[in-house]
Amino acid sequence: MHIGVVGAGVVGLQTAWQLRLRGHRVTIFDPKPGHGATRAAAGMLAPISEVQFGQDKLYPLMLAALREYPEHIARLARATDRPHGYLENGTLLVAGDRADLTRVADHARVHAEHGMHTRPISQQRLREAEPGLNPRLAGGYEVPTDHQIDPRLLVGALQDALSAELDPGDFPGVGPAAVSREETVVRIDESGGDGATQDVTTAEGRVHRVDRVLVACGLGYRSLGGVTEGFPLDLRAVHGDVLRLRLREGYLAPGERHVVTATVRATVLGRQVYLVPRADGGLVVGASVREDGLSGVNAGCVQELLEDAVTVAPGVRDMELVETMARARPGTPDDIPYLGYVPDAPGVVVSTGYSRHGILLSPLGARLGAALLTHEPLGDDDARLLETMDPTRFGAGAGPARERLAGGIPA
Ligand SMILES: Cc1cc2nc3c(=O)[nH]c(=O)nc-3n(C[C@H](O)[C@H](O)[C@H](O)COP(=O)(O)OP(=O)(O)OC[C@H]3O[C@@H](n4cnc5c(N)ncnc54)[C@H](O)[C@@H]3O)c2cc1C
Structure with a gap:
């Protein structure tokens, strides 16, 4: 046909x-x-860390889709040498302070109720796994099965x-x-x-x-x-602002790979921010969720995303900001x-x-x-x-x- x-x-x-x-x-x-x-x-393939309260019908779709990715990517890679940016780097859910940790723990309970796998992670273990994270973070959870691709x-x-x-x-x-x-x-x-x-x-x-x-x-x-x-x-149009940053040459100490190596989804003073590290030294920081009709980039959202990203990983302050972008998600009720x-x-x-x-x-x-x-x-x-x-x-x-x-x- x-x-x-x-x-x-x-x-x-x-x-x-x-x-x-x-x-x-x-x-x-x-x-x-x-x-x-x-x-x-950003390309998070994150059924667990992206879950919202009350979206019970969405989880099975997300989990089924994630299961299809590895085979799908393997077939694509047989057809083309072009990189696809699929990376199984896991995700960390972290909290800025004790109140944020309560919110993250509430989410973890929803995950558990739906048979999704998350593990609490202590502050010490968090520091060992990701030395670039702010040592004052209140703790969080590991989601080893949530990954990413570069869209x-x-x-x-x-x-x-x-x-x-x-x-x-x-x-x-x-x-x-x-x-x-x-x-x-x-x-x-x-x-x-x-x-x-x-x-x-x-x-x-x-x-x-x-x-x-x-x-x-x-x-x-x-x-x-x-x-x-x-x-x-x-x-309906659900706009999102998102930032792209890049490591500056010579910034990392010997043995370091990035400011963070896992995808980090953080709750900071009740706000959400994520940091998605790319293999080439890029970092995606996102994303706002707004329905104000502004198709351009919202200045206040950029400010909040940067502030929260620096709170989560202070090294972000020294990166080069290479792009700010807004796009509308095709939203449904x-x-x-x-x-x-x-x-x-x-x-x-x-x-x-x-x-x-x-x-x-x-x-x-x-x-x-x-x-x-x-x-x-x-x-x-x-x-x-x-x-x-x-x-x-x-x-x-x-x-x-x-x-x-x-x-x-x-x-
Ligand atoms: C800031 C932000 C962050 C996001 N992060 C994630 C994430 O981490 N993980 C995730 O899974 N999803 C994420 N999403 C959601 C994801 O980007 C969208 O769900 C997805 O891209 C929708 O794809 P689409 O092909 O339906 O739409 P689009 O990518 O919008 O593509 C539609 C295409 O149709 C074309 N078009 C429109 N009208 C016509 C026409 N009349 N004739 C011909 N062509 C036309 C447009 O030019 C466009 O290229 C994010 C979205 C945003 C905005």
Whole structure:
């Protein structure tokens, strides 16, 4: 089949890769590939440390997605030499003072209730493991299974794997190299009455006929015309400010690797900050969560992030600040994505609303999205995960994903 993918963020690219692996021809539309929310993301793959109270339906998705990462990365690395930045460096949850430690301990209790593995870590052990942390921190917890990936590197690796000539000996049945078009999609329409083909119209005035369409353009979903117009989704912009810093040459003492080596998520005076160290000496500090509509960088958020990061690891003060950035996360009321058929348009699948966890959830969303597009049979576990992401769950459109799966779409 020829499948059009609208949006080349992490979700569109991951799904395009899954489709190519399944033998399909893919055309990807995006005026600025990789420059949406994906560009800002820290890339924490952190189902445990990122858990919030009351998000019971999200944890199984996050845990299932994390389990898919190693195999997914191994396959990607066979297709391209480009680095992907996947790093199994674990995470520390730390607290600025005693009151913060109570908050972190409350979270640890939620983790334990959901069978998630965290271990208390003493101040002394914390100092031994991470000498760059402030010795006055009140303590914390270790999360050895929460890791990270560099989303910008991942985007580059996916783009390379999508466009490379792949050896069918290594990738049996693989589809042709994907085509990328730097065009903005304005509408998607069924071209025949039976939904067998779709027309993708772009702002550049072209109409591309394809068999199926994946709509993975994040918040851009809201401005599309055609079949999605009758299916509005509860999507909102949740902006995040994030900082990128770099170690200065000669700063580290012999034997030191970074100001911190594990990802550190800290609670400082009740505020949240994370420090994600990259293998190349970079450090990502983030992120604010705001719905004030400001698409540029918020000065106060930058100030708080820097203050809190320096409180957690005083060496941050001596690093070079190389970038401040803000992007909008495609937010949903429950932080759970929308993945399923667009009602009454059986050849169109929507995959958006990945909120705060799109990098983590993307291999899972991509695999299930590809399965929906190509009408693959799904096991019970996958069907349950899909049901959680049912795009009609807030009342819009028709029945749940499971019913549509049972009904099927034209082959
Ligand atoms: C500051 C910050 C930190 C984050 N940290 C993490 C983290 O640590 N871990 C994690 O898992 N997640 C994190 N996230 C969330 C994650 O970035 C998002 O969930 C994820 O990037 C969403 O991916 P996407 O592909 O759906 O959207 P996007 O990355 O926004 O991609 C959508 C793409 O669609 C394109 N597009 C839009 N409209 C059209 C159109 N009409 N036609 C064609 N193309 C179009 C855009 O140009 C864009 O490239 C973070 C987000 C932010 C903002």
